[in-house]
Amino acid sequence: MFLVLYVEGQTVRALAAFAAAAATDVLDGLVARALDQRTRLGAFLDPAADKLLAACALLALAARGRLPWWLPILTVSRDAAQLLGAAALRLIHHRIPIAPTRIGKYATFALAVTVLVALSSEFGAFTREQAGPYVAAFGSIAAECVVVSFAQYFLYFVRSWQLPRAPDPG
Numbered sequence: 001m002f003l004v005l006y007v008e009g010q011t012v013r014a015l016a017a018f019a020a021a022a023a024t025d026v027l028d029g030l031v032a033r034a035l036d037q038r039t040r041l042g043a044f045l046d047p048a049a050d051k052l053l054a055a056c057a058l059l060a061l062a063a064r065g066r067l068p069w070w071l072p073i074l075t076v077s078r079d080a081a082q083l084l085g086a087a088a089l090r091l092i093h094h095r096i097p098i099a100p101t102r103i104g105k106y107a108t109f110a111l112a113v114t115v116l117v118a119l120s121s122e123f124g125a126f127t128r129e130q131a132g133p134y135v136a137a138f139g140s141i142a143a144e145c146v147v148v149s150f151a152q153y154f155l156y157f158v159r160s161w162q163l164p165r166a167p168d169p170g
Contacts, residue, residue: 007060015116016128022080022116025049047100051079057115058111059076063069070143071114071139071142075107075142078150081150082153094160094161096162103148104145110145114138114139114142
């Protein structure tokens with residue numbers, strides 16, 4: 001929804017859709033933990049949806065010149081590496097580490113704030129010049145968190161690769 005609205009030039013609605021998606025994601029996580037309603041499928045789908053939304057937003061904003069291209073490239077590269085690592089582990093019947101890291105959550109938060117500030121400058125809440133330093137600051141924090149989380153996930157995958165194979169369910 002966000003991407004369609006943004007591409008159609010409905011920036012305020014795109015901002016509202018992005019903010020709503022981010023807020024409901026936080027609430028969903030809190031409710032799941034409070035009610036102990038966590039599932040393996042949810043542990044996979046929730047971060048996948050977060051990564052898809054972030055990738056769409058970052059790429060769309062970079063295409064319009066609101067973000068530097070290196071930020072979506074860095075973020076999408078990390079996510080693609082995670083997907084390839086999980087596929088490789090699955091192929092050789094090893095357990096796939098799904099648990100998000102704290103720094104990965106910080107990266108998601110910083111990316112969301114970066115997107116929100118960049119979007120808000122598009123419809124006049126701030127001028128591009130006023131928003132620029134904030135976009136740069138949050139983008140830099142997000143990039144640092146993405147790099148650290150990539151290193152953490154890489155180490156998780158290496159450790160998982162070294163563990164004995166998971167029992168065959170069949």
